[in-house]
Amino acid sequence: MTSAASKPAPSGRQMTLQPGPGQEPRAALLRAANINPGTGLATDYLNHFNEAIMLLEMIPDMPECAEDFLAWHPLSYREHFMASNFKARQLAIEAYESADAGVRADFDNITSTMTSILTAVGAAMREVRQDKTRATLALQATGWVKPLVAAAGGIINGGADADVDYIMTH
Known part of the structure; x- marks a missing residue:
């Protein structure tokens, strides 16, 4: 049984959600x-992926938005x-670098998967010229990436809403 100060992480690790003595400042x-x-971890990083999702969601109704999506490029957390x-960008980077290695690995795994999907979809869109095909790719990509953004948010917020193993295998 977990205490009020910790919750099981998706991988079964315990993540401390309350600071210990002397860590409150x-x-x-x-x-x-x-x-x-x-x-x-900071949820602000998810804005990077949400921007790509927003652009993808616009492509079926506004095919010219494909060019905007193709201008998107992946960025690491740093x-x-x-x-x-x-x-507090320096603080965000320092906190990420000093985060629990297991939590960071779970988070990096999901963000790497999102980056791979978005990069592959961008490459596929560059190869095709038909708006209908690009719209299909955009819809598929949003269906794959949105649950991963939610899982990444769950990890950022302590793992309560993320089941990384389930999401990565389904």
Whole structure:
């Protein structure tokens, strides 16, 4: 049975959601920056993938948006924050780098999968010229990536909503 201070991570690891003694000032700093103090991760990174999803969702109704999607390029967690206007970008990068290795591996696995899907769909869209084919690719990609964004959000927020093994095998 888990305590109120921890929840099982998708991989069965325990993630501390409450700071230990003496860690409250850091936890407060992380919370103020919209970084989960229990995981060291920030949901702001998911905006990078949500942008791609938004562009993909527009393609069936506005085929010219395919060009906007094709201009999207993957960014690592560090690259995203370095390029962003996020106020606490250095803190976000430091918290990510010092996050539990297992939690970070679960998170990186999902974000790597999203990046692979989006990159492959972009490559396929570059090969085809028919709007209908591009729309089909866009719809398929959003169906694959949206659940992964939700799973990544679950990991960021402590793993309560993410079952990584299930999502990655279905």
